[in-house]
Amino acid sequence: MGLVSRGAAEAGRGAASAVDRPGPPDAVPNPTPTPPAEGADPGSSRPGMVLKAFFPTCCASADSGLLVGRWVPEQSSAVVLAVVHFPFIPIQVKELLAQVQQASQVGVTVLGTWCHRRQEPEESLGHFLEGLGAIFSHRPWFQLCRERGSKSWSCKATHWQGPASPAASGEDQVMLIFYDQRKVLLSQLHPPTALPDRQAGDTTASAGGLAAVFDTVARSEALFQSDRFDEGPVRLSHWQSEGMEASILVELAKWAAGPVCLFLACLLSLISAASACRVFKLWPLSFIWSKLSTCEQLRHRLEQLTLIFSTRKAESPAQLMRKANMLVSVLLDVALGLMLLSWLHRKDLIGQLADALIPVADRVAEELQHLLQWLMGAPAGLKMNRALDQVLGRFFLYHIHLWISYIHLMSPFIERILWHVGLSACLGLTVALSILSDIIALLTFHIYCFYVYGARLYCLKIHGLSSLWRLFRGKKWNVLRQRVDSCSYDLDQLFIGTLLFTILVFLLPTTALYYLVFTLLRLLVVAVQGLIHLLVDLINSLPLYSLGLRLCRPYRLAAGVKFRVLEHETGRPLRLLMQINPLPYSRVVHTYRLPTCGCHPKHSWGSLCRKLFFGELIYPWRQRGNKQD
Amino acid sequence: MEDEQSFSDICGGRLALQRRFYSPSCLEFCLSCPRITLRSLTAVTCTVWLAAYGLFTLCENTMILSAAIFITLLGLLGYLHFVKIDHETLLIIDSLGIQMTSSYASGKESTTFIEMGQVNDVVINEAIYMQKVIYYLCILLKDPVEPHGISQVVPLFQSAKPRLDCLIEVYRSCQDILAHQKATSTSP
Numbered sequence: 001m002g003l004v005s006r007g008a009a010e011a012g013r014g015a016a017s018a019v020d021r022p023g024p025p026d027a028v029p030n031p032t033p034t035p036p037a038e039g040a041d042p043g044s045s046r047p048g049m050v051l052k053a054f055f056p057t058c059c060a061s062a063d064s065g066l067l068v069g070r071w072v073p074e075q076s077s078a079v080v081l082a083v084v085h086f087p088f089i090p091i092q093v094k095e096l097l098a099q100v101q102q103a104s105q106v107g108v109t110v111l112g113t114w115c116h117r118r119q120e121p122e123e124s125l126g127h128f129l130e131g132l133g134a135i136f137s138h139r140p141w142f143q144l145c146r147e148r149g150s151k152s153w154s155c156k157a158t159h160w161q162g163p164a165s166p167a168a169s170g171e172d173q174v175m176l177i178f179y180d181q182r183k184v185l186l187s188q189l190h191p192p193t194a195l196p197d198r199q200a201g202d203t204t205a206s207a208g209g210l211a212a213v214f215d216t217v218a219r220s221e222a223l224f225q226s227d228r229f230d231e232g233p234v235r236l237s238h239w240q241s242e243g244m245e246a247s248i249l250v251e252l253a254k255w256a257a258g259p260v261c262l263f264l265a266c267l268l269s270l271i272s273a274a275s276a277c278r279v280f281k282l283w284p285l286s287f288i289w290s291k292l293s294t295c296e297q298l299r300h301r302l303e304q305l306t307l308i309f310s311t312r313k314a315e316s317p318a319q320l321m322r323k324a325n326m327l328v329s330v331l332l333d334v335a336l337g338l339m340l341l342s343w344l345h346r347k348d349l350i351g352q353l354a355d356a357l358i359p360v361a362d363r364v365a366e367e368l369q370h371l372l373q374w375l376m377g378a379p380a381g382l383k384m385n386r387a388l389d390q391v392l393g394r395f396f397l398y399h400i401h402l403w404i405s406y407i408h409l410m411s412p413f414i415e416r417i418l419w420h421v422g423l424s425a426c427l428g429l430t431v432a433l434s435i436l437s438d439i440i441a442l443l444t445f446h447i448y449c450f451y452v453y454g455a456r457l458y459c460l461k462i463h464g465l466s467s468l469w470r471l472f473r474g475k476k477w478n479v480l481r482q483r484v485d486s487c488s489y490d491l492d493q494l495f496i497g498t499l500l501f502t503i504l505v506f507l508l509p510t511t512a513l514y515y516l517v518f519t520l521l522r523l524l525v526v527a528v529q530g531l532i533h534l535l536v537d538l539i540n541s542l543p544l545y546s547l548g549l550r551l552c553r554p555y556r557l558a559a560g561v562k563f564r565v566l567e568h569e570t571g572r573p574l575r576l577l578m579q580i581n582p583l584p585y586s587r588v589v590h591t592y593r594l595p596t597c598g599c600h601p602k603h604s605w606g607s608l609c610r611k612l613f614f615g616e617l618i619y620p621w622r623q624r625g626n627k628q629d
Numbered sequence: 630m631e632d633e634q635s636f637s638d639i640c641g642g643r644l645a646l647q648r649r650f651y652s653p654s655c656l657e658f659c660l661s662c663p664r665i666t667l668r669s670l671t672a673v674t675c676t677v678w679l680a681a682y683g684l685f686t687l688c689e690n691t692m693i694l695s696a697a698i699f700i701t702l703l704g705l706l707g708y709l710h711f712v713k714i715d716h717e718t719l720l721i722i723d724s725l726g727i728q729m730t731s732s733y734a735s736g737k738e739s740t741t742f743i744e745m746g747q748v749n750d751v752v753i754n755e756a757i758y759m760q761k762v763i764y765y766l767c768i769l770l771k772d773p774v775e776p777h778g779i780s781q782v783v784p785l786f787q788s789a790k791p792r793l794d795c796l797i798e799v800y801r802s803c804q805d806i807l808a809h810q811k812a813t814s815t816s817p
Contacts, residue, residue, distance in 0.1 A: 049724070049813045049814075050654050050723060050813075052724065052725065075724075076724070163633050173654075174709060175654070175655075175722075175724075175725075177725075209725075209744060209746065310811055449787065503766055512739040560741070560742050562728060562730070562742055563720065563722065563725070563728055563742065564721070565649075565655065568651050568652070574651055574652045574654070574655050576722070576725075579738055581741075581742065
C-alpha cells in the first residue's frame with residue numbers, strides 16, 4: 001500500500017499542471033488521500049484530515065500564478081487573498097509580502113501555486129513547480145488547478161521535507177470554499193451572544209474559524225491597494241485588481257467633513273456653554289427646566305449633535321454606526337418637523353388652534369364643574385356625608401373658578417405664543433411633540449392639583465385608619481423594630497381612638513370617591529402624555545441608518561455564513577460556496593438602538609396598584625431623577 | 630449519490646427523506662413536509678367567506694365582503710411566506726460545521742450555521758408534547774466556560790417532526806461524521 005501510494009504521488013507531481021504557458025493537460029490524477037509519512041512536521045496535519053482552502057471568486061478566472069494568503073493552523077485552513085502572476089522575481093514578492101505583513105499585522109505568505117490552463121501542461125513545468133515550492137517554503141504547499149472553460153477543479157496539498165527526502169511526502173484532501181472577497185471585506189460579523197466572562201487571551205480561539213477568515217480579509221487592505229494598471233514590480237489579482245473602487249462624492253464629503261465638523265463643533269460648544277451658564281441654575285428657572293420635557297429633548301438633541309460633529313474619529317465600527325444612526329435620526333426629525341410646519345401654515349391651523357383653545361379650556365372647566373355638582377349630590381345612588389361633600393366640592397369649584405380666570409387673562413397672548421411654538425417645529429418633530437406634551441400638562445394643571453389634594457386626603461385617612469385599627473385590636477406599630485407589637489392602652493385612649501376610628505370609617509366613602517374620580521382623570525392625562533412620549537422615544541431611538549443598510553446592503557451586517565454545495569463529481573475535491581447570512585431586522589434594531597432619555601415608567605403593575613390603593617402619589621416618569629409635573 | 634426514503638411524522642403525514650452523499654466528509658439530508666392540501670385550503674376559505682356573508686346579512690355593509698376577500702388573500706400569502714415550511718435541510722460538513730435550512734412555501738429560506746468548534750454532540754432526546762411523548766434530534770452546543778458542559782440545545786426538524794426510524798437514520802450518519810471529525814482533530 002505504501003509503495004503504491006508513493007508511486008502515485010510521484011506520478012502526480014510529474015504530470016503536474018501548466019504554469020504560464022498553456023500546455024496540454026492530462027486528466028489530473030485524483031488526489032488520493034495518502035497518510036503522511038512519519039516525521040511530517042507536527043501540528044499541521046493528521047491522518048485523513050481535510051484541509052480547507054478559502055478561495056476568492058474573483059480569482060477563479062485569473063491567470064496562473066502563485067497563491068498568496070494566510071495559513072490558519074488551528075482550523076487547518078488557508079485563506080487565499082490574491083494571486084501573483086508570472087513573471088515575477090521571488091525576492092520582490094517576498095519584499096511585498098513583508099511590507100504587507102508589517103502594515104496589516106497579518107501573516108501573509110505564499111501558500112502554493114494556481115494554474116488556469118487550457119491544454120496539457122509541459123513536462124518542464126512540473127519541475128518548475130517543485131522549484132517554486134522549494135523557494136517559498138510553506139507547509140502544506142497547495143496546488144490548485146482549473147481547466148479553462150470547464151468547472152472541473154483539482155487541488156492537492158503536499159507536505160514534503162525538501163529535495164533531500166522526496167519520498168517522505170504526504171497528501172491531504174482539500175476542500176475548496178469560494179467566498180466573495182468584496183462582501184467579506186465590507187461585512188461585519190455579529191456573534192450571537194457575547195459572554196461576559198471571556199478573557200482577552202482566548203478571543204481568537206473561541207471566536208471561531210470563520211471569524212478568523214473575516215478578520216484576515218478585513219485587515220489585509222494593504223494587499224488590495226494596487227490594481228493591474230499600476231506599474232509595480234509584482235502583478236496581483238484580487239477583487240480590486242480591475243480598478244480601485246472609489247466614489248467622487250465620498251471623497252469630496254471626506255475632504256469637506258473636516259472644516260465643517262470643526263465649525264459646527266465650535267458652534268455647538270458655544271451653545272452648550274451658554275446653556276450651562278449660572279443664570280439658568282437659579283432656583284425658579286432650574287425647577288421649570290427640569291419639569292419641561294421640551295428642555296430634556298433639546299438637551300438630548302444637543303448631546304447627539306455634539307457627538308456627531310466631534311472632531312475625533314470613531315474608534316470602532318459600532319461607534320461609527322451610532323454616529324450615522326444619530327445623524328439620520330436628526331435629519332429625519334428635522335424633515336418631519338418642516339413638513340409639519342408647512343402643513344400648519346398652509347391651512348393656517350395655528351390661528352384656528354388659538355381660536356379654539358380658549359373655548360376648549362372653558363368647556364373642560366364646565367365639564368369638571370358638572371362632575372363636581374354630580375359628586376356633591378348623590379353620585380351613582382351612593383349616599384355621601386353631606387358636610388364633607390359640600391366642603392370638598394366647594395373647595396374644588398373655587399379652584400376651577402381661579403383656573404378659568406387665569407386662562408381668560410392669558411387669552412390675548414395665546415396666538416402669539418402658539419405661533420412661536422409652531423416655529424420650534426423646525427428644530428424637529430420630537431421637539432414639537434414634546435411642546436405639545438408640555439402644553440397638555442400645563443392646561444390640565446388643575447386636574448393635577450385636584451388629584452394631589454384628593455390623594456393626600458385619602459392617604460392621610462388610610463394611614464389614620466390603619467393606625468386606629470391597630471389600636472382597636474390592642475396593637476401598636478413599633479418604629480424601632482419595624483413591626484406590629486401588642487400594646488396595653490388606657491381606657492380613655494381606647495375610647496378616643498375607637499371614636500376617631502368610627503368617624504374616619506364613615507367618612508371614607510366620600511373621600512374615596514373623590515380620590516377615585518380625580519385619579520381616573522389624572523391617569524387619562526398621563527396616558528395621553530405617555531403616548532406622546534412613546535412616539536418621541538421611537539423617533540429618538542430607531543436606528544434608521546442600520547435598517548436602511550440592512551435593506552440595501554444586507555451583506556454589511558452579517559449574522560453568520562451559509563454554505564451551498566456546488567456541482568460535485570466523484571474524484572474531484574468538494575467545492576462549497578460561502579455566502580453571508582444577513583442579520584434579521586429584529587436583531588438589527590436590538591443591537592443598534594440609540595440610547596434615549598430613559599423616560600419609561602419604572603413601576604410594575606403590582607406596585608402601581610399598591611400605590612393607588614394606599615393613596616401614594618404616582619410620578620409616571622422620572623427624568624434623570626427629577627419628577628415630572 | 631442520492632437516495633430517497635419515505636417515512637411518516639408524528640401525526641401520520643407522509644415525509645420524504647432525501648439523502649445526498651457528496652463525500653465521506655459532507656452529507657446532506659432533506660426532509661420534505663406534507664404539502665398544503667386543496668381540501669384544507671377550500672375549507673378555510675369557505676369558513677371565512679360564510680362568516681363574512683353572515684355578518685353582511687346583519688350589517689348590510691358591502692365593505693365586509695371586500696374585507697373578507699382581502700383578509701383571505703393576505704392571510705394565505707402570510708401563511709405561505711411565514712408559516713408553511715416546505716422542506717428542511719441538514720448539511721453536515723466535517724471540520725466546518727452543521728447547517729440547517731428551512732425553506733418556506735413561498736421560496737423564502739432561513740439558514741442557521743453552527744461551527745464544528747461549538748458542537749458538542751448530536752443526540753436524540755425525548756420530550757413530552759401535549760399528550761404524546763416524542764423523539765427529536767438535537768445538537769448540543771459546548772459551553773465555552775466549562776469544557777464538558779452544555780450551553781444550549783438546538784432542536785432539528787421542528788416543523789417536519791419525523792418519527793424515530795427517520796431520526797435514527799440521520800443520527801447514525803451524523804455520528805459517523807462527528808466520530809471521524811473527533812478522531813482527526815485531537816491535538817498531537
